[in-house]
Amino acid sequence: MKKIDLACIIDDDPIFVFSAKKIMELADFCNGFMVFHNGKEALNHLNAIISNEAELPDVILLDLNMPVMDGWEFLEEFIKIESDKPITIYIVSSSIDPGDINKAKSYDNVSNYIVKPITIKALKTVLQNHQN
């Protein structure tokens, strides 16, 4: 299976980030990844990447509950950014509130909703979808 070039994790929980990285390695998910601790940070960096024409991530794993700028706010801002490269966004949250899950469906560029903990199996599915 072809790896993803660059994955992006937006999550403020260092334990999650740690375990996600580990699992990504174990699942042989991607060649590289970038990590941001909240929506604002991610948005700033991604904007900078676009203006410097550097490499954009293929996949974003987005947490919902974060300080400064949460996942929803990030989504609102992110859909305004114009980019040639298609970026797949997965919401990865521990919330199982049906309200959140339904809200996620309302965004066109949100591919799926993954309930934490993230597993190798889930990542493989992401990878598979990405190939298709």
Added chain:
Amino acid sequence: MCPKYTEKSPRKGNSSYLNDELYEAIVEDKAYFKFLQEYALDGFFILDCQSGQSFYCSTKLLELLGYTSKNDSELRFEDWTELIFTEDLSQFKELIISKDICEQQPKNFTFRFVHSHKYVLWLECEFINFSTKNSKQRILAGVKDVTKFKKPDLNLHEQVKRYEHVLEGTAIGAWEWNVQTGETIFNEQWAKILGYDLEELRPTSVSTWYKLANPEDSDRCQQILNEHFEGKTKVYKTEARMRHKKGHWVWVADRGKVVSWTEDGKPEWMTGYHEEITQQKKETERSQKFIEEAPTAIAMFDTKMRYIVTSKKWKEDYQVEDLNIINKYHYDLFPDVKEEWRAIHARGLKGESAQREEEQFVDRFGKNRYIKWSMRPWYTNDQKIGGIIIHTTDITHIKELEKISENRKQFLETVLESLEVGIVSCNADGELTLFNRTTREWHGLPVTNIDPNKFPDYYGLYHLDGKTQLNTDEIPLIQVLKTGKITNPNIKIRPKNAEDRFVSVSGSQIKDNKGEVIGAVVAMYDVTPFNLAQEKLQLSEETFRGNFENAAIGMAICDLKTKPLKVNKSLCSILDYTQEDLLDKSLFDLVDQKDEKRLKKLINELVEKKEDHFHVELQFRSKKNKKIYVLIFASLIKDSNGEPLLITTQIKNISIRKLAQQQLNKTLAHQKALLAASTKVSFIATDKKGYITDFNRGAQNLLGYSPENVKKKSVLIFHETTELEQKIVSLNNEFQVELKEYDALIFEAKNRKSTTREWSYIDANGNKIPVLLTITPIIENNQLIGYLHAALEITDLKEARNEIMSLLEVTKDQNQRLRNFAHIVSHNLRSHSSNFSSLLDIFNMEHPELNENQIIQLLGTASENLRETIEHLNEVVVINTSVKENLNECNLRDFVENAVENTSALAMDGQVNVEYNIDKDITIQGIPAYLDSILLNFITNGIKYRSLERNSFIKLYSENDDITGEIILNIEDNGLGIDLQRHGHKLFGMYNTFHRHKDSRGIGLFITKNQIEAIGARIEVESEVNQGTLFKILFKNEEN
């Protein structure tokens, strides 16, 4: 024939060289001569292919084409191409440049040429190439006119083609049918009408038609066909249904005709066409339905008076419900139709309309009937009369009613005739319409229609004096007619041929439904005997005495000093004295002392002629000194000089009434005392304007005013202006009224409705007191005389309510916190838990050698338990938030059925017999997912905790609790049971299990109970260890 030399006509030209060349060629080679002889029957032409323009035409050919023969050889056409029919020109041109003609073999072609008169001639041209020493590429053509052969053939061919085009264009499906062999040909359109391609139907034969035709139509069609075969009809014409490829029926109009017959006279070939008329048919059916269902009797006939359609009512009215009358002749069905009506129908068919409001006829059962009818012609699309429509209404029953009225009239007339009262009536013009027997006898006259002005003279109508004749306006009948009243009810009739009579007259106007006066009636009573007696009547002393003595009322005739001169028995009995006793006393002796002055004053006024009578209520004393209440009516009698003479008194005992009144007063006082004594409730009575008339002890206590301070003050002094203003605004919003403060306060009470609401009273010290104030109108003799303001202090109530409100706030707050808790569970706890399990997974993967380490294993178990606990917590939290809005009506039986089905495998596995008996009409309020979960939980629990010592069952059945209106679902098993004594209190708690069973989680019943309560139901349980358990789920009645 004289051709016109127009611009386009061939002109003279120099092409005769071609003729010369031909001559040369003939000289050189006799074959050309032969050729001309053989082929040039109608002339020839030569073409110079070198120049391309030169064209020589022989004289004969020119004549054939309608051109002059003068100087023929000189003719040269500027554009010979005009001679050739446009459509053939290109072919002609192609031919002459082609190599075909270059060969020495004659070639035969037929071209159409155009005559100078612009018609077409078919010329068969035999072409041959020739050349001479000096010339090359000359074409010689011998011409033969074949028009007369070509014409018919080609015309027919063209026509056929044209017709085929027409058929295609008109969506008409053509067919040809060999009646003898069954061979049948359909065109493409025929198939298309039925949704097929012709190809799909091949091979076609008459059976193709049979297969697609509607069998219901076939008999009728066959009949029409036979009629055509027999020569009865010129054309076969029918409408029938055919099966469309998609399965529905298509209506087609089918027209056809036999076109050839066999030698022995049988029909052979028949051709015809189909036209789809489904749309028209539907419209027709619709109109037909419309008429059929019409609530009145309608029938539509064609020009031959055959029924086209009728309404059901028509069939009912004419009792032909059972007959199929469509297409039948009306006169066949009803042979008794009157000649008159037949004539009317005939006129209708000529375009006349007619109607009649009422007509009698004898129906076919011999019954006399009345109908109202109308008839009008109807027109076809091309404005021809298509027949008539007849519309009838049976009015027999109305006529019967009229007949009853007629009988009634006769009856009343008889009554009037036999009465001993004179009754006369007239119409609005004063013409007599009734003059009964009694009246006729009194007047001794027959009735004559004369001018009312002559009535008094003719009928002998006089005033009571018998001398003055009545004026026209004084005639009672005329008076009543004109004014509705009679001013002189007593008149004298002095007829010429009968006795004089005094009559008393009463009368009234006769009005129609609209209240218009249409006449008058008077009744005259003979009062002659009475009047005569009165004339004789004289007031005798005896009569007076009798009356006086026996009057029910006490009477006394007194002198001016009130000493009775005469007293009657009633007075004696009222006062308990004898007549003799009374004659010795004066009224002043009899009256109670306290009323003596009053009586004296009144008598004096009487005697001094200031008054001529008085009446007064006084107390008298009886002989036994008993108080007697009397009403005295006294009047003065004067002598002939007008001086006071006597006083007559009438004295009525009113003691009983007086006592009753006293009793009433006592009661009133009692009530008033009660009112005053009520110290807890404030009662304030006011007049209509709000000025205080009563102010009880309660009011004093509440408000701190004394009654004296507030008497005649407005109740508004107790009210807060701001509250009143609020009420003014709210009334204004509701009723659009502008009110002053007081009017707003009593707004509802003024309309005689008592109202209760909270107000604030302001007491004497300016303190605000919350009260519940009821304002009630006080009604006396149906008159509003004031209002009663009853107020109850509600400070305590108010406080209690405030407390409830603050509790509510706290509860809301707690509810919010619960939601936050739900969020914490759902999110924060889960994220920690998921981190744990992730880290453990990674650790396990990275350090597989430590998998066997007990601590790591226990950590794994702890992590899994944490995850599960959070999941359960979350389920519970979700249940308890926002359920109400998701409630639906659920059919209980459907849900039970479903749950039993879903657990059937499990039940079979555990050999548990699950039965249910639920009324199929029971619906409850619930959330489908919860209901499913609840039922599944109970059934699986029942299976799980079955007893292995006996045949297990689970029974689900419903009951109604008539008292609470609840619907009870019983779930009964004969399983292990639960020791309720020991575990009852925690049966439905979280993480409690009572059996050592491998699947026991201790969460099921907890969640189930939560779900049950979330949908507003409740649960009860009965259980015996090792006997079984009965769970009762009590659903609220859905209507409540």
